[in-house]
Structure formats: structure tokens, C-alpha cells
Amino acid sequence: IIYLDPSGLLLESGRANIFWKSGKTVFTPSLIPGVLEGVTRKHLIKCLIQNKIEVVEGSFELSALQAADEVWLTNSLKGLHQVGQFGEHVYLEQDSIFNNVQRYFEDYCEGLLER
Numbered sequence: 278i279i280y281l282d283p284s285g286l287l288l289e290s291g292r293a294n295i296f297w298k299s300g301k302t303v304f305t306p307s308l309i310p311g312v313l314e315g316v317t318r319k320h321l322i323k324c325l326i327q328n329k330i331e332v333v334e335g336s337f338e339l340s341a342l343q344a345a346d347e348v349w350l351t352n353s354l355k356g357l358h359q360v361g362q363f364g365e366h367v368y369l370e371q372d373s374i375f376n377n378v379q380r381y382f383e384d385y386c387e388g389l390l391e392r
Contacts, residue, residue, distance in 0.1 A: 292319040297345035
């Protein structure tokens with residue numbers, strides 16, 4: 278389930294925050310009232326920036342997910358996981374940075390635990 282605002286802009290999924298990569302940039306919807314600021318979302322954004330991956334928060338239409346190279350979901354229970362398909366669009370693993378991002382995020386979280 279993907280939630281949209283009344284004007285059709287992406288908000289979040291039913292139980293997770295949404296991220297996607299297009300080109301070399303990672304995108305995620307901006308937080309607005311009613312959208313949960315996930316702890317994992319907050320830390321993933323910090324982790325991506327720390328690893329010199331550009332992150333853009335903004336207002337995006339559903340078509341952004343269909344045009345994306347890859348899509349990820351985050352929540353506190355499942356962490357970070359990759360979406361394989363959205364509707365008819367299948368995300369290919371070529372040029373995927375997901376495994377690197379997952380490793381960066383694990384290292385980042387271990388650093389938080391060591392503090």
C-alpha cells in the first residue's frame with residue numbers, strides 16, 4: 278500500500294518509509310503532518326550523507342517510483358529492504374547500490390551502539 282496526499286503526492290507505504298534511487302541520487306518524500314518520521318528513515322538519511330550519497334527530500338508523484346532504478350522501504354522492525362517490483366515495473370539488480378547501502382547502514386548502526 279502506498280499512501281498519497283490529496284493532490285497525488287507520495288507520502289509513505291503502509292508500514293514503512295519509501296526511498297528510491299534514480300541516477301546517483303536517492304530520493305524520499307518530505308515529512309509533512311501525518312507522516313511518521315521513522316527512526317530508521319532518519320538514520321538512513323544521515324548514513325547516506327555520511328557516505329557521500331546525495332539525498333533529496335521533496336514532493337514527488339507516484340510516477341517517480343515507476344521511473345526509479347531501485348526502491349527501498351525502511352521501518353524499525355524490518356530495517357532496510359529492497360522492493361523487487363511495483364505494479365508492472367520490475368526493478369533490475371544491475372547498477373544497484375542496495376547492497377552497499379545496506380552494508381553502510383549496518384556499519385552506521387554498529388557505530389551508534391558503540392557510543
